[in-house]
Amino acid sequence: MTVSDLGEHALLGRLLARLPRPSAQVLVGPGDDAAVLAPVRNERLVVTTDAVVEGVHFSRAHFAPADIGHKALAVNLSDLAAMAATPQWALLSLVLPAGWPVSDVEELVDGLTTLAVRYGVSVVGGNITRTTGPLVVDVTVGGSVASRKWLTRSGAVAGDEIWISGTIGGARAGLEMLSDPGSRIPDPVCIAKQRTPEARVRLGVAMGRGRAARAAIDLSDGLADGIRQIGAASGCGARIDASALPTEPGAAAWWQARGVDPVMAAVTGGEDYELLFAVPKKGGRLRHVRRHVANPVMTRIGVWLKDPSELVVERDGRDEALPPGYEHFENRP
């Protein structure tokens, strides 16, 4: 049965029945004209929205419906993590092709709610619309942060260190593996980074609470883009040490076997949803955070510079220009 066979009201009813019970903070949950929530006392409200589009951010050939739901929420959780905010609620806007099977829509919502439950996020409402085009899953996430404990892109100071969480390049290599019919044994870590990324929620919140960073951004659009965004917002340049980059091992092997420069591929590849920070030099506060949040590992990859026009990757003792950021309206890597 497709969504067009069932009709919007009946589909909405079925999806509402699948949603987990919302938290006590939710005074009016899904199913009314809007949701009503009790704000977290003395905290600030943090909100963000991001959409994933079939044929642009995923293809149905490579993503199960549950993966699409997971990723649509994860990319938003990552934005909140970059602000050091704790996520609390989500709104789900589904723009559905009429021919989608209802069971696939249910799996998509289940994939999203499974991740939501893991982070204590209540799905408090949403919307279903039909489309003649590809599937769009647009998610809004709200959360909270203590006063003056949030992180922005604009706080980096020349001399601060550049730190990133986890590994980079995996999501890009994972996409290449999925798209390459000749790749028989794709790396499961890279595939998972592409299909079901983890948002670094605990780390982001700990970095803000502990005042361990002066600026942060998520690497949705890749390391080069993240560096450029913080650099532009903070008025800094940056020097990256290529030998320090924590490239995902399966990605590095994949590119080496294909004669692709693994440094440039890792620096420009997007969708890793790791976090990038500006950390004051010899930051004792960072050590404190790292003791309490052991996973993901964090790596120092460079330093923020005074001159905003100086954006370089140092490699074997030579400086190369930092490549441009990921550009969504061009073709994907």
Place this chain on the structure above:
Amino acid sequence: MTVSDLGEHALLGRLLARLPRPSAQVLVGPGDDAAVLAPVRNERLVVTTDAVVEGVHFSRAHFAPADIGHKALAVNLSDLAAMAATPQWALLSLVLPAGWPVSDVEELVDGLTTLAVRYGVSVVGGNITRTTGPLVVDVTVGGSVASRKWLTRSGAVAGDEIWISGTIGGARAGLEMLSDPGSRIPDPVCIAKQRTPEARVRLGVAMGRGRAARAAIDLSDGLADGIRQIGAASGCGARIDASALPTEPGAAAWWQARGVDPVMAAVTGGEDYELLFAVPKKGGRLRHVRRHVANPVMTRIGVWLKDPSELVVERDGRDEALPPGYEHFENRP
């Protein structure tokens, strides 16, 4: 120049530059990973999301870009009004076909922000994504309401009166006029109801603050749907008096000239974005609200009943069954 010529980052920069300055409540505005806001002291947070899709909710032949932006925000403001909440901020998610002219995107955003400014709503963030399909404009609106002053669909009690704001049928007739190449002199009121609907924000807030209603819903999906939704949520039936219906005059004339039953057309037509209330009998509080909010006018059209299965339109002394609600996955009227 199209959005694909310009690229996402440059387009984002141009759109950010056009946004009005956010209110003092906005601590971190558009352009970072998420927005940070100061919640309204002692008030509850109210959030909703709704999308408009090209080819489903509008056609470019009949809607200027500014109309699309206006309507995408108005439909969300209407949902908040139905909860008696005051809107404060919005997130804008644009899913753009690569071939759209940049100037049209700018006009769309201007149409949205013009309405936003009128209601004191700050656009605090958003997202741009490309698509191979039709344009999708997904808006999330947040606002606030005092404790226990919100209205839901579930508070109606048998014996309560049914009141609606403004007129109905205009938006549906407006769509028919736009779609009918033979209609040389379309009614400007009906066209405006379809293209640039007003959300009944002041009225909704006044009804909640004044405790003048026990339940409310917006008529996005038409009167029959609104009656059915409140009826189902409150466990009530309803009796509508056809002779009391405030059908938009231009719509009634349009249908009469075409041999269409104006009562049934007005009852099933969607997109008027008026509000429907359950009001306690002889409500002195409603009189108070009506003295302070003169526009839109309000009309009593019926009564809520004890038996949830009794959903009737009384017409010339005879009962007819209330028609089913608007169904989005079917073709539009």
